[in-house]
Amino acid sequence: MNSPKLTLVGAGPGDPELITLKAIKALKSADVVLYDHLASQDLLEYAETAELVYVGKRGHKRGISQEQINELIVEKAFEKGHVVRLKGGDPFVFGRGVEEINFVTERGIPASYIPGVSSVNSIGLSGIPLTDRNSADGYWVITGHKKDGSLSSDIALASQSNSTLVILMGMSKLAEIEAIFSSQERTNVPVAIIQHVSTQNEKLAIGTVGSLVALAEENELTNPAVIVIGEVVNALKNGFGEALKEQISIYQRVA
Numbered sequence: 156m157n158s159p160k161l162t163l164v165g166a167g168p169g170d171p172e173l174i175t176l177k178a179i180k181a182l183k184s185a186d187v188v189l190y191d192h193l194a195s196q197d198l199l200e201y202a203e204t205a206e207l208v209y210v211g212k213r214g215h216k217r218g219i220s221q222e223q224i225n226e227l228i229v230e231k232a233f234e235k236g237h238v239v240r241l242k243g244g245d246p247f248v249f250g251r252g253v254e255e256i257n258f259v260t261e262r263g264i265p266a267s268y269i270p271g272v273s274s275v276n277s278i279g280l281s282g283i284p285l286t287d288r289n290s291a292d293g294y295w296v297i298t299g300h301k302k303d304g305s306l307s308s309d310i311a312l313a314s315q316s317n318s319t320l321v322i323l324m325g326m327s328k329l330a331e332i333e334a335i336f337s338s339q340e341r342t343n344v345p346v347a348i349i350q351h352v353s354t355q356n357e358k359l360a361i362g363t364v365g366s367l368v369a370l371a372e373e374n375e376l377t378n379p380a381v382i383v384i385g386e387v388v389n390a391l392k393n394g395f396g397e398a399l400k401e402q403i404s405i406y407q408r409v410a
């Protein structure tokens with residue numbers, strides 16, 4: 156049996172080709188793969204000899220807790236050897252990778268990490284660059300849903316800045332986000348909501364942040380989705396940005 160170890164692997168945003176060579180090598184040498192619902196199932200084909208265990212929230216009637224996943228990693232590592240924990244996007248971007256690494260290393264199991272293409276870095280696939288020196292000094296990536304369920308107060312800070320604002324896990328907080336920009340009298344800032352970025356189910360709607368709630372409702376946009384707020388939504392010119400946007404299955408621009 157291989158000695159116990161954990162490799163935390165970023166699966167990318169959904170398109171199975173957006174994975175690193177290092178990640179494929181880890182999957183090929185895995186004895187067990189624990190995967191979640193945001194990781195493309197096509198990637199499991201690389202794990203030819205591994206036991207495959209689904210630990211995603213979706214599909215489990217009562218859900219599986221983070222504590223149970225942590226325990227399972229340890230159990231499987233001692234039972235079988237090399238455990239690959241395959242997580243959507245990048246495991247260290249709102250992926251609880253820290254909790255899993257800390258839990259197993261505390262128990263004497265060595266761990267390593269392979270970065271993945273985050274949903275954040277995939278926004279460009281929808282014709283929207285994260286930065287453009289003409290309109291964005293940088294970008295913020297903030298959660299819409301903190302550990303206690305509340306919206307991060309950093310969103311109010313970001314709403315006053317010259318940088319692009321990217322919000323993950325924010326689809327249940329659209330009214331609050333809209334209200335923050337209204338209170339700054341910045342309702343005309345362009346916004347994009349991108350659901351299932353990089354997959355065949357990708358949907359994109361573009362409007363202004365003053366009608367964020369309506370934009371999501373009218374286009375039936377739900378999780379998993381990223382919200383991008385800033386002038387960069389319209390930065391790509393000469394048809395290039397529009398061409399990328401139009402490749403998406405449901406693309407709606409609201410003036």
Ligand SMILES: C[S@@+](CC[C@H](N)C(=O)[O-])C[C@H]1O[C@@H](n2cnc3c(N)ncnc32)[C@H](O)[C@@H]1O
Binds near residue numbers: 242247379
């Ligand atoms: C728990 S976080 C995990 C983020 C992931 N580690 C990453 O790097 O993309 C889940 C959130 O990521 C975003 N997300 C992940 N995959 C996505 C995708 N394919 N399209 C749009 N948003 C996605 C959504 O905001 C979703 O609610």
